[in-house]
Amino acid sequence: xxxxxxxxxxxxxxxxxxxxxxxxxxxxxxxxxxxxxxxxxxxxxxxxxxxxxxxxxxxxxxxxxxxxxxxxxxxxxxxxxxxxxxxxxxxxxxxxxxxxxxxxxxxxxxxxxxxxxxxxxxxxxxxxxxxxxxxxxxxxxxxxxxxxxxxxxxxxxxxxxxxxxxxxxxxxxxxxxxxxxxxxxxxxxxxxxxxxxxxxxxxxxxxxxxxxxxxxxxxxxxxxxxxxxxxxxxxxxxxxxxxxxxxxxxxxxxxxxxxxxxxxxxxxxxxxxxxxxxxxxxxxxxxxxxxxxxxxxxxxxxxxxxxxxxxxxxxxxxxxxxxxxxxxxxxxxxxxxxxxxxxxxxxxxxxxxxxxxxxxxxxxxxxxxxxxxxxxxxxxxxxxxxxxxx
Numbered sequence: 001x002x003x004x005x006x007x008x009x010x011x012x013x014x015x016x017x018x019x020x021x022x023x024x025x026x027x028x029x030x031x032x033x034x035x036x037x038x039x040x041x042x043x044x045x046x047x048x049x050x051x052x053x054x055x056x057x058x059x060x061x062x063x064x065x066x067x068x069x070x071x072x073x074x075x076x077x078x079x080x081x082x083x084x085x086x087x088x089x090x091x092x093x094x095x096x097x098x099x100x101x102x103x104x105x106x107x108x109x110x111x112x113x114x115x116x117x118x119x120x121x122x123x124x125x126x127x128x129x130x131x132x133x134x135x136x137x138x139x140x141x142x143x144x145x146x147x148x149x150x151x152x153x154x155x156x157x158x159x160x161x162x163x164x165x166x167x168x169x170x171x172x173x174x175x176x177x178x179x180x181x182x183x184x185x186x187x188x189x190x191x192x193x194x195x196x197x198x199x200x201x202x203x204x205x206x207x208x209x210x211x212x213x214x215x216x217x218x219x220x221x222x223x224x225x226x227x228x229x230x231x232x233x234x235x236x237x238x239x240x241x242x243x244x245x246x247x248x249x250x251x252x253x254x255x256x257x258x259x260x261x262x263x264x265x266x267x268x269x270x271x272x273x274x275x276x277x278x279x280x281x282x283x284x285x286x287x288x289x290x291x292x293x294x295x296x297x298x299x300x301x302x303x304x305x306x307x308x309x310x311x312x313x314x315x316x317x318x319x320x321x322x323x324x325x326x327x328x329x330x331x332x333x334x335x336x337x338x339x340x341x342x343x344x345x346x347x348x349x350x351x352x353x354x355x356x357x358x359x360x361x362x363x364x365x366x367x368x369x370x371x372x373x374x375x376x377x378x379x380x381x382x383x384x385x386x387x388x389x390x
Contacts (some may be wrong), residue, residue, distance in 0.1 A: 002376050005035040007369065008099055008124075010092075010115035011107030012047030015206075016131055016281045020365075021107040022050060023174035024129075027362040028369070033377045038099050040092065042111050061091040063111045088114040097122050103373035105129065105365075106146075108139055116142040125372040129365060131173050131280035133312050134305040135159035143167075147372050150365050152284065152358075155312065171365045172358020173284035180289060180359070182269030190263060191230055191255045198272035198340050200229045205277060206259060208234015212275065212296055217244045218329025220254065226340045228253040230267060232260045272346055273339050275332070278310035278321070284361075287318065290354030292346045294335045295321040318353035 009025065011017040021039075028035055041047035043060035051058040063085065092114035096104070104119040104126045106112040112128075119126040125147040130139050133153045143149055143164040151157065152173035157165055193199060200223075204212040213233055216223075217240075223229070224246065233241045235258040242256055260267060268274070268289050276282050278295040286293050295313065297306035313319035320335040339346050358364070370378035 002034055005033055005370070005373060005375050005377070006100065006102045007035055007037045007373075008096060008101035008104045008115070008119075009037060009039045009107070010041060010104065010112045011109050011129075012041040012045040012050075012111055013109040015046055016279055017107045017109040017112075018045075018047045018050050019176065019281060020129060020131060020174045020362075021047075021105060022054070023176055023362045024105065024107075024365045024369070025056075026177075027174070027366040031366065031377065033370070033375070038095070038101070040095055040111070040115050041109075045109070045111065047111075059095045061088045061095070061111065061114060063088040063114060085114070089117050092118040093121055096124065100124070102375065103127060103369050105369055106142060107131070108136065110138050113138050113141055116145050120145045127365075127368050127372050129171070129173075130156055131284070132156070132305045133308050136305070148368050150368055152280065152361070153312065169364075169368065171368065172361030173280060174362035174365060175284050175288040175357075175359075177362075179265050179268060179285055182265030182267070182289075184266065184270040187230075187263065187266035187270035190266070192252075193228055193230075193255075193270070194253070197253070198227050198346075199270055200227045200273050200275060200336070200340075201267050201271035202229055202231040202275045203260065203277075204232065204234060205279075205282075206234075208232065208237045208258075209277060209296075209298075210237060211298075212277070213237055213241055215296065215327065215329045215332045216275075217241065219333045220244055221247055221250070223333065223336070224250040224253045226337070227273075228255070230255045230257065230260075230271075232257055235259060272343075273336065275336075278306045278313070278319075280305070280309065283309045283313060284357070287313070287353045287357035288359055290350045290357060292339060292349035292353065293319045294332065294339070295319050296327060296332070297321065297323065299325055313353065313356070316352055316356055318349060318356055320349075 009021050011021050039051045039056050039058045096118040101124055106128045127148045128142045128146040129150040131152050133155050135156055143160050149168040150171040151168055154170050233256050238258045274291050274293040278297045295310040297310045310321035314321040
């Protein structure tokens with residue numbers, strides 16, 4: 001019987017850091033590798049809720065975020081965080097030393113730094129995963145400590161310290177398998193859609209986006225002549241979108257909803273075009289399912305990563321992007337209309353998106369973990385789950 005893999009996971013704060021780790025853990029479980037797992041994160045991060053929902057043992061530590069250019073409002077918080085960081089490192093070393101993992105998986109966020117330091121101190125291999133095209137400050141720190149570095153995009157190599165690049169491999173960004181198994185007909189039935197015009201799925205994330213909602217509201221009466229729309233507005237913003245005046249003969253083509261949950265795979269399967277932000281998770285999902293999109297990056301974000309993600313897809317012909325700081329509704333409409341009018345253009349853009357996707361990302365990252373842990377299952381993994389060449 002294969003020995004039990006002791007896996008310590010850290011990363012979180014947002015879904016972009018939490019879900020890749022969860023999906024990778026699912027890949028370990030799918031291979032039936034005997035394992036124990038401990039997740040270390042922050043008490044108020046998304047990872048605390050997700051681990052509770054999935055019955056994953058969880059320990060919380062204190063952590064701080066260093067803002068490189070704090071304004072006056074953030075200065076006090078920045079000073080306080082300077083003192084929280086060593087406390088978090090002390091707690092992280094305690095958890096790691098008691099658990100003694102075979103390997104540590106870090107998927108980013110500032111909570112990952114103390115555990116990365118702890119892995120180095122107790123001499124345990126650290127596999128670091130970067131989701132974005134731009135390597136953030138926390139991961140640039142961890143890159144110097146990591147045993148192996150997993151990247152979602154080859155272009156991220158340029159952002160790593162030169163001394164760390166030899167340790168890097170492009171695995172892609174793990175995407176939840178359920179997203180690849182959507183049922184187009186189920187979405188059409190659920191929302192009462194028509195086959196007369198293309199379907200646009202609009203999303204600003206789980207909380208919605210006021211900016212995207214405003215852009216859609218500006219063009220909605222004109223847009224509905226050419227498309228039907230399912231719009232994830234956000235629970236706090238949906239009443240505003242329900243109040244938008246629409247031509248009576250077109251109103252049944254607009255379907256605002258506060259939140260999209262289990263029906264997301266079906267909506268992705270049904271959508272002809274997606275309008276969304278361009279965070280790392282969203283970009284990975286759009287490329288995994290091969291879906292044409294118009295991206296409205298959140299500006300600014302750390303390192304301007306969303307605009308760089310959007311530019312990366314647009315330059316590959318996999319998306320259109322509004323890269324201006326203050327896009328207008330007319331700009332959005334100008335990007336949408338050629339896609340709505342030309343099924344061939346949508347197909348070509350979807351194929352370009354799929355060409356950037358990595359369906360095997362979770363398995364590739366799982367292989368890296370088993371290798372770093374020197375686990376007996378690594379040999380079998382190489383036979384059937386070898387990552388695609390990057």
